[in-house]
Amino acid sequence: MERVNCLIIGSGPAGYTAAIYASRANLKPVLYQGIQPGGQLTITTEVENYPGYADGVQGPEMMVDFEKQAKRMGADIRFGLATKVDFTVQPYKVQIDDGDWIEAYSIIIATGASAKWLGLESEQRLNGFGVSACAVCDGFFFRGKEVAIVGAGDTAAEEALYLSKLCTNVHMFIRRDAMRASKVMQERVLNTPNIKVYWNTDTDEILGDKTVTGVRIKNNKTGEIRTIPVNGFFVAIGHQPNSEIFKGVIDMDDAGYIKTVPGTSKTNVEGVFAAGDVQDKIYRQAVTAAGSGCMAALDAERYLGAKGLH
Secondary structure, X not given: OEEEEEEEEOOOHHHHHHHHHHHHOOOOOEEEOOOOOOHHHHHOOEEOOOOOXXXXXXXXXXXXXXXXXXXHOOOEEEOOOEEEEXXXXXXXXXXXXXXXXXXXXXXXXXXXXXXXXXXXXXXXXXXXXXXXXXXXXXXXXXXXXXEEEEOOOHHHHHHHHHHHOOOOEEEEEOOOOOOOOOXXXXXXXXXXXXXXXXXXXXXXXXXXXXXXXXXXXXXXXXXXXXXXXXXXXXXXXXXXXXXXXXXXXXXXXXOOOEOOOOOOOEOOOOOEEEOHHHOOOOOOOHHHHHHHXXXXXXXXXXXXXXXXXX
């Protein structure tokens, strides 16, 4: 069985940054890219808020840059999905693609999170062409335009408020007759003049051929169907951390986000660290994920050094 010093699971900004730092510390990291090499950024078109890219950059292109840099530093980047773990004794074991196992003295979990989607064909087809799951990332492109947002929790309320400062009107669709968001957030939304809330409303279809031109909604109480012209459609119905294989082994919150010791990337299992969106439900930005990837690599290096393994 192959044995390594540092195993990184996942390949978004967190995983690749961890690989860059771990390589420079001579930990000879092995990184498995997982089901979506490059992570959520590969389904993002233009990225304008990552420092250093003065003219903006396409999400997939940016992740290719991250991968190239990690490879140049000496990281061993591999295709493959971690499907099972055994963290009972050191070195820890991780199974790849339900086949071979690999042993590691330190593990960095950077498996990310996935946005929850409505499941409409038009939503997937227009993703990146007016459809987005991140207002903070993409709201800027819709300055002075009309947009719609679907969701009823604190995140949806926060994103609607963010969009209201950029866009002419924000049409907010809520499936029930009440919001799940906290009282304070609800009041802020309802008191914002350019946010129009539609209760008991389902999204029937997102309209547009090449880009979003409108949305067809249906009142689930009266059955009334109407079309609203919009240029942007934001989905804010939550995120799902990709932490399934660590359940029962690594401490998580109720939503499945991995808990880390505040100010570090340490989990409840010694030698196992977590970085990026799998442990961050608050910021969820490429730049914060990269920062936490750096933290995880430094924490892993210190851990291995203290154990006399590095």
